[in-house]
Amino acid sequence: MSPDSNLYDALIIGGGPAGSTAALVMARAGLRVRLLERTPFPRFHIGESLLPRNFALFRELGLLDVLEGVPKVDKYGAEFILGSGGEPSLFPFTMSLLGSETMSYNLERAPFDTRLLETARQAGAEIREGVAVRKILRLEDGNVEVATDEGNVAARFLVDASGQSTLLGKHLKIRSVLPHLKKIAYFGHFENVWRRPGVEGGYIVIVVCEEGWFWMIPLDETRTSIGLVMHEHVARKVGLPADQMLAWGISRCPEVRQRTAGANFPTETHVLADFSYRCAPYAGPGYFLAGDAATFIDPIFSTGVCMGMMSGAEAGRAIIAAVQRGEDLESLRRRYIRFVMGSSSTFFRLVEMYYDHSFRELFLNGQGPLQVHRAAMAILSGWVFPRPPFALRWRFALLSLFTRINRFVPLVPRRERFSLFAE
Ligand SMILES: Cc1cc2nc3c(=O)[nH]c(=O)nc-3n(C[C@H](O)[C@H](O)[C@H](O)COP(=O)(O)OP(=O)(O)OC[C@H]3O[C@@H](n4cnc5c(N)ncnc54)[C@H](O)[C@@H]3O)c2cc1C
Structure with missing residues:
Protein backbone atom coordinates (compact mmCIF):
# COMPACT_ATOMS: atom_id res chain seq x y z
CA MET A 1 0.00 0.00 0.00
CA SER A 2 1.18 3.53 -0.75
CA PRO A 3 2.54 5.49 2.17
CA ASP A 4 0.10 8.31 1.32
CA SER A 5 -3.34 6.76 1.89
CA ASN A 6 -4.99 9.16 -0.60
CA LEU A 7 -2.73 8.06 -3.43
CA TYR A 8 -3.72 4.92 -5.33
CA ASP A 9 -1.21 2.93 -7.35
CA ALA A 10 -3.70 2.78 -10.21
CA LEU A 11 -6.98 4.42 -11.07
CA ILE A 12 -9.14 2.66 -13.65
CA ILE A 13 -11.93 4.34 -15.58
CA GLY A 14 -14.67 1.84 -16.53
CA GLY A 15 -15.71 -1.59 -15.25
CA GLY A 16 -16.21 -3.47 -18.55
CA PRO A 17 -14.04 -6.52 -19.39
CA ALA A 18 -10.90 -4.39 -19.94
CA GLY A 19 -11.18 -2.39 -16.71
CA SER A 20 -12.21 -5.36 -14.54
CA THR A 21 -9.33 -7.48 -15.84
CA ALA A 22 -6.78 -4.71 -15.25
CA ALA A 23 -8.15 -4.19 -11.72
CA LEU A 24 -8.11 -7.91 -10.96
CA VAL A 25 -4.52 -8.45 -12.12
CA MET A 26 -3.19 -5.47 -10.16
CA ALA A 27 -5.22 -6.11 -6.99
CA ARG A 28 -4.04 -9.73 -6.91
CA ALA A 29 -0.44 -8.47 -7.05
CA GLY A 30 -1.14 -6.32 -3.98
CA LEU A 31 -1.41 -2.92 -5.67
CA ARG A 32 -3.82 -0.35 -4.31
CA VAL A 33 -6.41 0.00 -7.07
CA ARG A 34 -9.51 2.16 -7.46
CA LEU A 35 -12.00 1.55 -10.28
CA LEU A 36 -14.80 3.98 -11.11
CA GLU A 37 -17.75 2.82 -13.21
CA ARG A 38 -20.37 5.39 -14.12
CA THR A 39 -23.27 2.90 -14.53
CA PRO A 40 -24.54 0.67 -11.71
CA PHE A 41 -24.19 -2.99 -12.79
CA PRO A 42 -25.79 -5.11 -14.16
CA ARG A 43 -26.18 -3.09 -17.35
CA PHE A 44 -26.93 -4.20 -20.91
CA HIS A 45 -23.92 -4.40 -23.22
CA ILE A 46 -23.42 -5.76 -26.71
CA GLY A 47 -20.44 -8.00 -27.56
CA GLU A 48 -21.73 -11.47 -26.76
CA SER A 49 -19.54 -13.87 -28.71
CA LEU A 50 -16.05 -14.74 -27.43
CA LEU A 51 -12.93 -16.26 -29.02
CA PRO A 52 -10.95 -19.36 -27.98
CA ARG A 53 -8.00 -17.10 -26.96
CA ASN A 54 -10.37 -15.46 -24.50
CA PHE A 55 -11.26 -18.87 -23.06
CA ALA A 56 -7.53 -19.60 -22.64
CA LEU A 57 -7.20 -16.30 -20.74
CA PHE A 58 -10.01 -17.36 -18.38
CA ARG A 59 -7.95 -20.46 -17.60
CA GLU A 60 -4.67 -18.52 -17.22
CA LEU A 61 -6.28 -16.07 -14.77
CA GLY A 62 -8.26 -18.80 -12.95
CA LEU A 63 -11.55 -17.22 -13.99
CA LEU A 64 -13.56 -20.22 -15.19
CA ASP A 65 -15.89 -19.96 -12.17
CA VAL A 66 -16.82 -16.40 -13.25
CA LEU A 67 -18.69 -18.04 -16.12
CA GLU A 68 -20.82 -20.21 -13.82
CA GLY A 69 -24.45 -19.12 -13.74
CA VAL A 70 -23.99 -16.74 -16.70
CA PRO A 71 -26.47 -17.59 -19.51
CA LYS A 72 -24.24 -18.96 -22.27
CA VAL A 73 -23.86 -21.44 -25.10
CA ASP A 74 -20.73 -23.44 -26.00
CA LYS A 75 -19.21 -22.01 -29.17
CA TYR A 76 -17.14 -24.42 -31.26
CA GLY A 77 -16.92 -22.45 -34.47
CA ALA A 78 -18.47 -20.03 -36.94
CA GLU A 79 -20.85 -20.34 -39.87
CA PHE A 80 -20.80 -17.98 -42.85
CA ILE A 81 -23.67 -18.00 -45.32
CA LEU A 82 -24.87 -15.74 -48.11
CA GLY A 83 -28.04 -13.70 -47.45
CA SER A 84 -29.76 -15.51 -50.33
CA GLY A 85 -29.05 -18.88 -48.66
CA GLY A 86 -27.40 -21.91 -50.25
CA GLU A 87 -24.47 -23.95 -48.95
CA PRO A 88 -23.10 -22.60 -45.65
CA SER A 89 -19.36 -22.50 -44.91
CA LEU A 90 -18.77 -24.05 -41.49
CA PHE A 91 -15.51 -23.30 -39.68
CA PRO A 92 -14.90 -25.33 -36.51
CA PHE A 93 -12.14 -23.88 -34.30
CA THR A 94 -10.38 -27.26 -34.60
CA MET A 95 -9.37 -26.01 -38.08
CA SER A 96 -7.06 -23.46 -36.47
CA LEU A 97 -3.39 -23.90 -37.35
CA LEU A 98 -2.40 -23.34 -33.73
CA GLY A 99 -3.73 -22.69 -30.25
CA SER A 100 -4.49 -24.68 -27.13
CA GLU A 101 -8.27 -24.10 -27.01
CA THR A 102 -10.81 -25.04 -29.64
CA MET A 103 -13.92 -23.65 -27.99
CA SER A 104 -15.30 -20.53 -26.39
CA TYR A 105 -18.69 -19.13 -25.35
CA ASN A 106 -21.51 -16.94 -26.54
CA LEU A 107 -22.88 -15.25 -23.44
CA GLU A 108 -25.09 -12.55 -22.02
CA ARG A 109 -22.88 -9.60 -21.15
CA ALA A 110 -24.82 -8.01 -18.27
CA PRO A 111 -24.34 -10.93 -15.81
CA PHE A 112 -20.87 -11.73 -17.18
CA ASP A 113 -19.56 -8.18 -16.73
CA THR A 114 -21.11 -8.04 -13.25
CA ARG A 115 -19.39 -11.26 -12.16
CA LEU A 116 -16.04 -10.16 -13.56
CA LEU A 117 -16.28 -6.82 -11.74
CA GLU A 118 -17.26 -8.61 -8.53
CA THR A 119 -14.21 -10.89 -8.87
CA ALA A 120 -11.96 -7.83 -9.11
CA ARG A 121 -13.64 -6.43 -5.99
CA GLN A 122 -13.07 -9.69 -4.10
CA ALA A 123 -9.41 -9.57 -5.13
CA GLY A 124 -9.13 -6.25 -3.26
CA ALA A 125 -9.83 -3.53 -5.84
CA GLU A 126 -11.87 -0.61 -4.47
CA ILE A 127 -14.77 -0.31 -6.87
CA ARG A 128 -17.41 2.41 -7.05
CA GLU A 129 -20.40 1.97 -9.35
CA GLY A 130 -22.56 4.91 -10.41
CA VAL A 131 -19.55 7.25 -10.20
CA ALA A 132 -18.29 8.88 -13.41
CA VAL A 133 -14.89 10.39 -14.08
CA ARG A 134 -15.63 13.89 -15.38
CA LYS A 135 -12.29 15.44 -16.17
CA ILE A 136 -8.58 14.68 -16.37
CA LEU A 137 -6.78 17.20 -14.15
CA ARG A 138 -3.17 15.92 -14.20
CA LEU A 139 -1.41 13.27 -16.25
CA GLU A 140 2.25 12.59 -15.47
CA ASP A 141 4.19 9.47 -14.53
CA GLY A 142 3.49 8.78 -10.86
CA ASN A 143 1.19 11.79 -10.62
CA VAL A 144 -2.33 11.51 -12.02
CA GLU A 145 -5.49 13.24 -10.84
CA VAL A 146 -9.07 13.18 -12.10
CA ALA A 147 -12.31 14.92 -11.12
CA THR A 148 -15.19 12.54 -10.38
CA ASP A 149 -18.79 12.70 -9.13
CA GLU A 150 -17.33 12.08 -5.66
CA GLY A 151 -14.50 14.62 -5.75
CA ASN A 152 -10.92 14.37 -6.97
CA VAL A 153 -8.97 11.09 -7.00
CA ALA A 154 -5.17 10.84 -7.26
CA ALA A 155 -3.07 7.88 -8.39
CA ARG A 156 0.34 7.00 -9.78
CA PHE A 157 -1.08 5.63 -13.05
CA LEU A 158 -4.31 5.82 -14.99
CA VAL A 159 -5.84 2.99 -17.01
CA ASP A 160 -8.51 4.33 -19.33
CA ALA A 161 -10.95 1.46 -19.93
CA SER A 162 -13.94 3.72 -20.59
CA GLY A 163 -14.90 1.84 -23.77
CA GLN A 164 -16.27 3.80 -26.70
CA SER A 165 -16.46 6.91 -24.48
CA THR A 166 -12.67 7.09 -25.06
CA LEU A 167 -12.37 9.60 -22.24
CA LEU A 168 -8.61 10.02 -22.46
CA GLY A 169 -8.50 9.69 -26.24
CA LYS A 170 -10.82 12.70 -26.48
CA HIS A 171 -8.96 14.61 -23.76
CA LEU A 172 -5.64 14.11 -25.59
CA LYS A 173 -7.29 14.57 -29.02
CA ILE A 174 -5.72 11.36 -30.32
CA ARG A 175 -8.89 9.54 -31.46
CA SER A 176 -8.90 8.92 -35.20
CA VAL A 177 -11.85 7.26 -36.93
CA LEU A 178 -11.16 5.02 -39.93
CA PRO A 179 -13.42 6.61 -42.57
CA HIS A 180 -13.93 3.43 -44.63
CA LEU A 181 -15.17 1.48 -41.57
CA LYS A 182 -18.06 3.72 -40.53
CA LYS A 183 -20.92 1.38 -39.71
CA ILE A 184 -24.19 1.40 -37.80
CA ALA A 185 -25.50 -1.62 -35.88
CA TYR A 186 -29.15 -2.47 -35.15
CA PHE A 187 -29.77 -5.40 -32.81
CA GLY A 188 -32.04 -7.17 -30.34
CA HIS A 189 -32.70 -10.46 -28.54
CA PHE A 190 -35.08 -12.89 -30.25
CA GLU A 191 -36.80 -16.05 -28.95
CA ASN A 192 -36.92 -19.38 -30.77
CA VAL A 193 -34.81 -18.64 -33.82
CA TRP A 194 -34.00 -21.75 -35.91
CA ARG A 195 -30.59 -23.35 -35.16
CA ARG A 196 -28.57 -26.16 -36.66
CA PRO A 197 -28.74 -29.42 -34.71
CA GLY A 198 -25.82 -30.51 -32.50
CA VAL A 199 -22.70 -28.48 -31.70
CA GLU A 200 -23.10 -26.43 -34.89
CA GLY A 201 -26.19 -24.90 -33.28
CA GLY A 202 -23.79 -23.03 -30.95
CA TYR A 203 -21.76 -21.49 -33.79
CA ILE A 204 -21.98 -17.77 -34.37
CA VAL A 205 -23.70 -17.26 -37.73
CA ILE A 206 -22.59 -14.47 -40.06
CA VAL A 207 -24.97 -13.76 -42.93
CA VAL A 208 -23.19 -11.97 -45.74
CA CYS A 209 -24.68 -9.22 -47.88
CA GLU A 210 -23.30 -6.36 -49.95
CA GLU A 211 -24.57 -3.67 -47.60
CA GLY A 212 -22.97 -5.22 -44.49
CA TRP A 213 -23.76 -8.38 -42.54
CA PHE A 214 -26.02 -9.96 -39.92
CA TRP A 215 -24.89 -11.75 -36.79
CA MET A 216 -26.94 -14.50 -35.13
CA ILE A 217 -25.55 -15.46 -31.71
CA PRO A 218 -27.28 -18.13 -29.62
CA LEU A 219 -27.29 -16.90 -25.99
CA ASP A 220 -29.08 -19.73 -24.16
CA GLU A 221 -31.57 -22.51 -24.98
CA THR A 222 -34.14 -20.14 -26.47
CA ARG A 223 -32.65 -16.65 -26.92
CA THR A 224 -30.64 -15.53 -29.94
CA SER A 225 -29.01 -12.15 -30.40
CA ILE A 226 -29.50 -10.85 -33.95
CA GLY A 227 -27.85 -7.75 -35.31
CA LEU A 228 -27.54 -6.02 -38.65
CA VAL A 229 -24.37 -4.03 -39.34
CA MET A 230 -24.61 -1.66 -42.29
CA HIS A 231 -22.41 0.87 -43.95
CA GLU A 232 -23.44 4.30 -42.70
CA HIS A 233 -24.26 5.66 -46.18
CA VAL A 234 -26.52 2.65 -46.93
CA ALA A 235 -28.42 3.11 -43.67
CA ARG A 236 -29.02 6.74 -44.65
CA LYS A 237 -30.26 5.61 -48.07
CA VAL A 238 -32.86 3.27 -46.46
CA GLY A 239 -34.06 6.26 -44.46
CA LEU A 240 -36.29 4.42 -41.95
CA PRO A 241 -36.40 5.24 -38.21
CA ALA A 242 -33.69 3.33 -36.30
CA ASP A 243 -36.19 1.08 -34.50
CA GLN A 244 -37.49 -0.25 -37.84
CA MET A 245 -34.14 -0.96 -39.50
CA LEU A 246 -33.53 -4.46 -38.12
CA ALA A 247 -37.01 -5.67 -39.12
CA TRP A 248 -36.51 -4.06 -42.55
CA GLY A 249 -33.17 -5.85 -43.02
CA ILE A 250 -34.64 -9.21 -42.00
CA SER A 251 -37.59 -8.76 -44.36
CA ARG A 252 -35.11 -8.22 -47.25
CA CYS A 253 -32.85 -11.16 -46.44
CA PRO A 254 -34.19 -14.65 -47.33
CA GLU A 255 -31.73 -16.55 -45.09
CA VAL A 256 -32.45 -14.54 -41.91
CA ARG A 257 -36.15 -14.35 -42.77
CA GLN A 258 -36.32 -18.12 -42.97
CA ARG A 259 -34.45 -18.68 -39.69
CA THR A 260 -36.69 -16.20 -37.84
CA ALA A 261 -39.97 -17.39 -39.40
CA GLY A 262 -41.13 -19.06 -36.15
CA ALA A 263 -39.40 -16.61 -33.79
CA ASN A 264 -40.68 -13.97 -31.40
CA PHE A 265 -39.21 -10.61 -32.37
CA PRO A 266 -38.05 -8.27 -29.57
CA THR A 267 -40.29 -5.40 -28.55
CA GLU A 268 -37.20 -3.21 -28.18
CA THR A 269 -34.19 -2.99 -30.50
CA HIS A 270 -30.92 -1.09 -30.00
CA VAL A 271 -28.86 1.05 -32.32
CA LEU A 272 -25.16 1.91 -32.01
CA ALA A 273 -22.68 3.79 -34.12
CA ASP A 274 -20.08 1.21 -35.01
CA PHE A 275 -17.12 3.28 -36.21
CA SER A 276 -13.69 1.71 -36.08
CA TYR A 277 -11.04 4.01 -34.56
CA ARG A 278 -7.64 4.13 -32.89
CA CYS A 279 -6.41 6.31 -30.02
CA ALA A 280 -2.65 6.13 -30.49
CA PRO A 281 -0.26 6.21 -28.71
CA TYR A 282 -1.84 3.54 -26.52
CA ALA A 283 0.38 4.51 -23.58
CA GLY A 284 2.04 7.77 -22.57
CA PRO A 285 3.09 9.73 -19.49
CA GLY A 286 0.93 8.47 -16.61
CA TYR A 287 -1.50 6.42 -18.70
CA PHE A 288 -2.37 3.16 -20.48
CA LEU A 289 -5.39 2.76 -22.78
CA ALA A 290 -7.12 -0.64 -22.69
CA GLY A 291 -9.96 -2.25 -24.65
CA ASP A 292 -12.26 -0.02 -26.70
CA ALA A 293 -10.71 3.04 -25.05
CA ALA A 294 -7.58 2.19 -27.07
CA THR A 295 -9.08 0.96 -30.32
CA PHE A 296 -12.39 -0.27 -31.65
CA ILE A 297 -12.35 -2.84 -34.42
CA ASP A 298 -15.39 -3.60 -36.59
CA PRO A 299 -17.03 -6.51 -34.72
CA ILE A 300 -17.43 -8.90 -37.70
CA PHE A 301 -14.96 -11.35 -36.15
CA SER A 302 -15.99 -10.92 -32.46
CA THR A 303 -12.58 -9.71 -31.32
CA GLY A 304 -13.59 -6.93 -28.85
CA VAL A 305 -13.89 -8.70 -25.48
CA CYS A 306 -10.75 -10.75 -26.12
CA MET A 307 -8.84 -7.59 -27.10
CA GLY A 308 -10.25 -5.79 -24.03
CA MET A 309 -9.33 -8.47 -21.50
CA MET A 310 -5.91 -9.19 -23.03
CA SER A 311 -4.96 -5.49 -23.11
CA GLY A 312 -6.42 -4.89 -19.62
CA ALA A 313 -4.26 -7.71 -18.22
CA GLU A 314 -1.18 -6.42 -20.08
CA ALA A 315 -1.69 -2.83 -18.86
CA GLY A 316 -2.03 -4.20 -15.32
CA ARG A 317 1.24 -6.14 -15.66
CA ALA A 318 3.07 -3.06 -16.95
CA ILE A 319 1.94 -0.99 -13.95
CA ILE A 320 2.91 -3.78 -11.54
CA ALA A 321 6.39 -3.82 -13.12
CA ALA A 322 6.66 -0.04 -12.72
CA VAL A 323 5.34 0.19 -9.15
CA GLN A 324 6.83 -2.95 -7.59
CA ARG A 325 10.04 -3.44 -9.55
CA GLY A 326 10.76 0.12 -10.66
CA GLU A 327 11.20 -0.97 -14.28
CA ASP A 328 11.94 1.66 -16.89
CA LEU A 329 8.68 3.34 -17.90
CA GLU A 330 9.71 4.09 -21.46
CA SER A 331 10.42 0.44 -22.23
CA LEU A 332 7.23 -0.70 -20.46
CA ARG A 333 5.26 1.71 -22.61
CA ARG A 334 6.99 0.61 -25.81
CA ARG A 335 6.24 -3.04 -25.00
CA TYR A 336 2.59 -2.25 -24.25
CA ILE A 337 2.15 -0.23 -27.45
CA ARG A 338 3.67 -3.10 -29.46
CA PHE A 339 1.27 -5.52 -27.74
CA VAL A 340 -1.84 -3.53 -28.71
CA MET A 341 -0.53 -2.63 -32.19
CA GLY A 342 0.72 -6.12 -33.07
CA SER A 343 -2.57 -7.81 -32.21
CA SER A 344 -5.11 -5.18 -33.28
CA SER A 345 -3.47 -4.42 -36.63
CA THR A 346 -3.81 -8.11 -37.57
C1 LIG B 1 -22.48 -3.83 -32.66
C2 LIG B 1 -21.36 -4.43 -31.87
C3 LIG B 1 -21.22 -5.82 -31.78
C4 LIG B 1 -20.17 -6.38 -31.05
N1 LIG B 1 -20.04 -7.74 -30.99
C5 LIG B 1 -19.00 -8.28 -30.32
C6 LIG B 1 -18.86 -9.70 -30.20
O1 LIG B 1 -19.67 -10.48 -30.70
N2 LIG B 1 -17.79 -10.17 -29.51
C7 LIG B 1 -16.87 -9.35 -28.93
O2 LIG B 1 -15.91 -9.83 -28.32
N3 LIG B 1 -17.00 -8.01 -29.00
C8 LIG B 1 -18.03 -7.46 -29.67
N4 LIG B 1 -18.17 -6.11 -29.71
C9 LIG B 1 -17.16 -5.29 -29.05
C10 LIG B 1 -17.33 -5.29 -27.53
O3 LIG B 1 -18.62 -4.83 -27.20
C11 LIG B 1 -16.29 -4.38 -26.91
O4 LIG B 1 -15.07 -4.51 -27.60
C12 LIG B 1 -16.05 -4.69 -25.43
O5 LIG B 1 -17.21 -4.51 -24.68
C13 LIG B 1 -14.93 -3.76 -24.92
O6 LIG B 1 -14.79 -3.86 -23.53
P1 LIG B 1 -14.26 -2.59 -22.72
O7 LIG B 1 -14.13 -3.03 -21.31
O8 LIG B 1 -13.13 -1.98 -23.41
O9 LIG B 1 -15.44 -1.50 -22.84
P2 LIG B 1 -16.94 -1.58 -22.28
O10 LIG B 1 -17.38 -2.98 -22.15
O11 LIG B 1 -17.75 -0.68 -23.14
O12 LIG B 1 -16.83 -0.94 -20.82
C14 LIG B 1 -16.53 0.42 -20.64
C15 LIG B 1 -17.17 0.87 -19.34
O13 LIG B 1 -16.71 2.19 -19.04
C16 LIG B 1 -17.76 2.91 -18.42
N5 LIG B 1 -17.48 4.34 -18.56
C17 LIG B 1 -17.49 5.07 -19.70
N6 LIG B 1 -17.18 6.35 -19.43
C18 LIG B 1 -16.96 6.43 -18.10
C19 LIG B 1 -16.61 7.50 -17.22
N7 LIG B 1 -16.42 8.75 -17.68
N8 LIG B 1 -16.47 7.24 -15.90
C20 LIG B 1 -16.66 5.97 -15.42
N9 LIG B 1 -17.01 4.93 -16.21
C21 LIG B 1 -17.15 5.15 -17.54
C22 LIG B 1 -18.99 2.44 -19.18
O14 LIG B 1 -20.17 2.64 -18.43
C23 LIG B 1 -18.68 0.96 -19.42
O15 LIG B 1 -19.28 0.12 -18.45
C24 LIG B 1 -19.24 -5.53 -30.41
C25 LIG B 1 -19.39 -4.15 -30.47
C26 LIG B 1 -20.43 -3.59 -31.20
C27 LIG B 1 -20.57 -2.09 -31.27
Missing part, protein backbone atom coordinates in the same frame (compact mmCIF):
# COMPACT_ATOMS: atom_id res chain seq x y z
CA PHE A 347 -7.52 -8.02 -36.74
CA PHE A 348 -7.87 -4.75 -38.68
CA ARG A 349 -6.25 -6.24 -41.77
CA LEU A 350 -8.57 -9.25 -41.67
CA VAL A 351 -11.64 -7.01 -41.27
CA GLU A 352 -10.57 -4.90 -44.24
CA MET A 353 -10.07 -8.06 -46.29
CA TYR A 354 -13.56 -9.27 -45.34
CA TYR A 355 -15.11 -6.23 -47.04
CA ASP A 356 -13.37 -7.27 -50.28
CA HIS A 357 -15.64 -9.67 -52.20
CA SER A 358 -12.60 -11.44 -53.62
CA PHE A 359 -11.48 -12.39 -50.09
CA ARG A 360 -14.97 -13.62 -49.22
CA GLU A 361 -14.91 -15.89 -52.28
CA LEU A 362 -11.62 -17.41 -51.13
CA PHE A 363 -12.57 -17.59 -47.47
CA LEU A 364 -16.03 -19.10 -47.99
CA ASN A 365 -14.42 -21.74 -50.19
CA GLY A 366 -13.02 -23.11 -46.93
CA GLN A 367 -9.80 -24.57 -48.38
CA GLY A 368 -6.51 -23.14 -49.54
CA PRO A 369 -2.96 -24.20 -50.42
CA LEU A 370 -0.25 -24.29 -47.74
CA GLN A 371 -2.92 -24.17 -45.03
CA VAL A 372 -3.66 -20.46 -45.51
CA HIS A 373 -7.29 -21.06 -44.48
CA ARG A 374 -6.10 -22.66 -41.22
CA ALA A 375 -3.90 -19.62 -40.57
CA ALA A 376 -6.91 -17.33 -41.08
CA MET A 377 -8.83 -19.51 -38.62
CA ALA A 378 -6.01 -19.17 -36.06
CA ILE A 379 -6.29 -15.38 -36.32
CA LEU A 380 -10.06 -15.66 -35.99
CA SER A 381 -9.53 -17.73 -32.85
CA GLY A 382 -7.47 -14.86 -31.41
CA TRP A 383 -3.93 -16.34 -31.43
CA VAL A 384 -2.35 -13.01 -32.30
CA PHE A 385 -0.93 -11.76 -28.97
CA PRO A 386 1.49 -10.02 -28.66
CA ARG A 387 1.77 -10.42 -32.44
CA PRO A 388 0.99 -13.36 -34.71
CA PRO A 389 3.84 -15.90 -34.98
CA PHE A 390 5.77 -16.23 -38.25
CA ALA A 391 3.77 -19.34 -39.27
CA LEU A 392 0.66 -17.13 -39.39
CA ARG A 393 2.28 -13.99 -40.78
CA TRP A 394 3.63 -15.46 -44.01
CA ARG A 395 0.44 -17.41 -44.70
CA PHE A 396 -1.60 -14.28 -44.07
CA ALA A 397 0.58 -12.35 -46.54
CA LEU A 398 0.00 -15.13 -49.07
CA LEU A 399 -3.76 -14.93 -48.51
CA SER A 400 -3.58 -11.17 -49.21
CA LEU A 401 -1.76 -11.92 -52.46
CA PHE A 402 -4.35 -14.57 -53.45
CA THR A 403 -7.10 -12.04 -52.71
CA ARG A 404 -5.55 -9.56 -55.13
CA ILE A 405 -5.03 -12.19 -57.84
CA ASN A 406 -8.54 -13.62 -57.43
CA ARG A 407 -10.03 -10.23 -58.29
CA PHE A 408 -8.78 -10.69 -61.87
CA VAL A 409 -8.11 -14.42 -62.31
CA PRO A 410 -10.56 -16.77 -60.54
CA LEU A 411 -8.69 -19.03 -58.11
CA VAL A 412 -11.95 -20.48 -56.70
CA PRO A 413 -15.47 -20.70 -58.15
CA ARG A 414 -17.07 -17.25 -58.35
CA ARG A 415 -19.73 -16.46 -55.70
CA GLU A 416 -22.76 -14.35 -56.42
CA ARG A 417 -23.21 -11.13 -54.47
CA PHE A 418 -26.37 -10.73 -52.44
CA SER A 419 -27.93 -7.31 -51.95
CA LEU A 420 -30.70 -6.34 -49.52
CA PHE A 421 -32.09 -4.22 -52.34
CA ALA A 422 -32.28 -7.24 -54.69
CA GLU A 423 -35.96 -8.13 -54.15
